[in-house]
Amino acid sequence: MNETASPVSRDIGVLRAGWQYASISDKIADLVLMRPVGLPWLIGFxxxxxGTLVLLGATAYLFMTGVGLWGINVPVAWGFAIANCVxxxxxxxxxxxxxAVLLLLRQRWRTSINRFAEAMTLFAASMAGLFPVLHLGRPWFFYWLAPYPDKMNLWPQWRSPLVWDFFAIATYLIVSLLFWYLGLIPDLATLRDRAASRFKRLAYGLFALGWRxxxxxxxxxxxxxxxxxxxxTPLVVSVHSVVSLDFAIGNTPGYHSTIFPPYFVAGALFSGFAMVLTLAIPLRRAFGLHDFIxxxxxxxxxxxxxxxxALVAYGYATEVFTAFYSGDIYEIAMTQDRWTGAYAPVYWSMLVCNVVLPQLLWSRRMRRNALGLFLLSLVVNLGMWMERVMIVVQSTHRDFLPSSWGLFVPTLWDWAFLIGSICCFVWLFLVFIRLLPAISISEMRQLVRESAHG
Structure with a gap:
């Protein structure tokens, strides 16, 4: 593609006019091979x-002490751990x-964001898989959740939601890892051919699997x-549906709801795309990727x-309507407790973050304002976390027996695990953008090639 070739159309919205085929490789590969480590990256690292070391230290102390260091109690057996997992x-x-889905639908705007979004999936799924294991009474026996050859015939308890989480997250993580690595192979070969040092050529060449x-x-x-x-593609629906069934199968007010599977899937995509924007906007600003993102x-x-x-807001309205329409006094009491009870500030803050403020996205100017979108994405992520806390904690702090009512008060260790997992997630992402291309070189080349041919 020469300098006079036609630019990519506005509908594709990936590159501006003037990009050459080779310059794409130079721009993206040099971020890994040539760009020096900057002070902001070092500070963030x-x-x-x-924060990651804090998470590791808290985990070691949990192994020695047990889950009693968390704020969980008799009525609230699940606390921050399961809320963080979801x-x-x-x-x-x-x-x-x-x-996967946008690839099958041939949406070419995915090309600029799919690589780091896939990496985000791996890191987030790793964090999610950590919390059910830590929630076990004896987490060093976590392998009991998997069916393995055992002479004592100790098989998993298939009625336990923790077993469902284990298989759902493990399947999700394995398929996502294979999909991410397969798309990365041509780019690893590009880095292998461009690397200056012998060590980098050997390292990238080893994982490129002989790609020529x-x-x-x-x-x-x-x-x-x-x-x-x-x-x-089915994992988009199945994984979070399985996670939602952890709650839906129970008869606890606030859990027992048939709206949970689609409601959880919509909420997952809502928070997921918010995190994509949270990562994409600083990434394009720091590395000057405005031509790609x-x-x-x-x-x-x-x-x-x-x-x-909008689907999440519909789920909220459906929950309230179903509670009063059913005539179940326990469901009604649970809903009223969300409005006026001890966790009411969390509930109303959640509605502001997830329903009210996202209405700004009706404005095209807002959708194209990088700073506004970044701040809104942070608000949405906060709101979705509060939603998980409401579902897990508020639904159980008042069960059928008033004698067992109580409040969940998170301890310092609850916050340490939450903040530590966020730090570990960001740390993994910072390592990723220094070692591997954050944008797919091969797919970007193909997009330019298709655009050059009309």
Missing amino acids: AVTLG WWIGIGHAGTFIS GEARHWARHESAYLLLAGLA TDVHLDHAGKVMLATG
Whole structure:
């Protein structure tokens, strides 16, 4: 593609005019191979590494002491741990949706954001898988959740929601890892060929699996890529539906709801795309990627957030309507307690974050305002976390027996695990953008090639 070639159309919204085929490789690969480590990255790396060490220290103390150091008690057997698990697995949904569903739908605007969205999925799913394991009474026996050859015939308890979480998150993590790595192979070969040091050539070449860009390599790669996309697409619906069934199968007021599977999936995409914007906007600002992550990408992500936010608001309204329409005094009491009880500030703050403020996305100017979108994405992530806390905690702090009512008060250790997991997530992402291309080089080349041919 020469300098006079036609630019990519506005509907695609990926590159501006003037980009050459080779310059794409230079721009993206040099972020990994040539760009020096800056002071902001070092500060972020040091802070998040410190938070990760706090998480590791808290985990070690949990192993020695037990889950009694959390604020959980008799009526609230699930606290921050399960709320954090559901929140993290929801954040990871956007990566699978962008990578698999939009690929099958041939939405080419995904090309600029799918790579780091897939990495976000892996890191978020890893954080999500951590909390059910830590919630076990004896977490060092977590492998009992998996069916493994055992002479004593100790098999998993299939009626336990923790077993469902184990298989849902494990399947999600494995398929997402394979999908991410398969798309990364051509880019690893590009880094191998451009690396200056022998160590980098060997490292990238080892994981490139001998990729030489031959026609048969591309044919097999595209077939496998589409096959994994087809396998990953049902995970968008199935994984968080399984997580929602952890609650829906119970008869506890606030849990026992048939709206939970679609409601949880919509909420997962809502929070997931919010996290994509939370990562994409600083990324394009720090590395000057405005030609790749354009205002059109922000606009499309904002539209998806607006649509999924409307579904989440519908879920809230359905919960309230169903509670009063059913005539169940316990469901009605639970709903009224959300409005006026001890956790009412959390409930109303959640509605402001997830229902009221996202209405700003009706404005096209707001959807293309990077700073406004970044702040709104942070608000949405906070609101979705509060929603998980409301579902897990508020629904159980008053059960059927008034004699067992109580309040869940998070301890310092609850906050340490939450903040530590966030720091670990950001730390992994910072390491990722320094070692691997944050934007797919091969898919961006293909997009420019298609645009050059009309």
